[in-house]
Amino acid sequence: MKLQLKNSSVFFTILIFLCSFFISFCSSSQDFDFFYFVQEWPASYCDTKRSCCYPKTGKPAQDFTIHGLWPNRYDGSWPQYCDGQSHFHKYQIWDLIPKLEKNWPSLNCPSSDGVKFWAHEWERHGTCSLLNENNYFQAALDLKEKANLLQVLKDARIEPNGDFYSLESIKEAIRKGLGYTSFVQCNVDIWQNQQLYQVYLCVDKFAKEFIDCPILPRGRSCGLEIEFPPFFSPFVDSI
Numbered sequence: 001m002k003l004q005l006k007n008s009s010v011f012f013t014i015l016i017f018l019c020s021f022f023i024s025f026c027s028s029s030q031d032f033d034f035f036y037f038v039q040e041w042p043a044s045y046c047d048t049k050r051s052c053c054y055p056k057t058g059k060p061a062q063d064f065t066i067h068g069l070w071p072n073r074y075d076g077s078w079p080q081y082c083d084g085q086s087h088f089h090k091y092q093i094w095d096l097i098p099k100l101e102k103n104w105p106s107l108n109c110p111s112s113d114g115v116k117f118w119a120h121e122w123e124r125h126g127t128c129s130l131l132n133e134n135n136y137f138q139a140a141l142d143l144k145e146k147a148n149l150l151q152v153l154k155d156a157r158i159e160p161n162g163d164f165y166s167l168e169s170i171k172e173a174i175r176k177g178l179g180y181t182s183f184v185q186c187n188v189d190i191w192q193n194q195q196l197y198q199v200y201l202c203v204d205k206f207a208k209e210f211i212d213c214p215i216l217p218r219g220r221s222c223g224l225e226i227e228f229p230p231f232f233s234p235f236v237d238s239i
């Protein structure tokens with residue numbers, strides 16, 4: 001009887017050990033549940049202490065640009081750098097380059113053609129997306145076409161004119177225009193004003209359809225009233 005009890009407690013200890021090993025293996029693996037599709041307002045990237053540089057192709061159009069398409073999990077964690085062997089190759093996306101230059105420019109200094117930024121996004125996030133390189137960038141471009149943030153904000157009379165708008169009115173305009181809730185992220189300009197910096201939308205696992213966000217990114221969003229700054233050139237370091 002005693003031996004039987006001892007055996008079953010050993011069995012349960014082993015079972016618990018195996019279960020916890022399995023759970024921790026699964027949560028540190030490369031799976032994901034949905035994507036964040038993140039667009040940024042270039043003026044807000046540039047008018048901070050860090051400043052920016054126009055891409056080699058010139059001043060970006062007055063529009064939101066893509067920051068990234070990031071696999072994420074329901075618990076708020078995310079996989080990254082999923083395939084050390086899968087390096088970015090420009091030739092894989094040669095057909096998308098004009099569209100990427102327009103919609104996914106790099107604003108880092110010194111001026112560049114965007115390749116370094118795209119390579120970073122592919123290697124950190126794209127390699128976890130279950131898409132090949134061309135499909136990954138194409139998916140992001142398609143999502144950008146579907147989610148015309150500047151238009152839905154303009155429809156709600158929210159314009160990049162340096163005025164302050166309530167955070168709620170911005171989120172409501174996006175919800176009304178696109179049908180989904182968003183996460184709005186702010187940064188701070190050189191005068192310490194909180195301003196509209198990035199908008200996160202959630203996308204299904206196939207990178208096709210917008211969905212209601214299962215979980216919003218961690219961290220502070222914005223103040224109650226935020227600036228929507230115009231695109232002034234003085235903040236640009238060099239071209």
Ligand code: AMP
Nearest residue numbers: 040045067068105106107108117121124
């Ligand atoms: P990630 O690793 O995908 O979260 O991207 C973060 C990096 O992207 C940071 O180093 C940012 O400075 C950079 N970043 C964000 N927007 C841009 C942009 N428009 N051009 C170049 N780098 C950017």
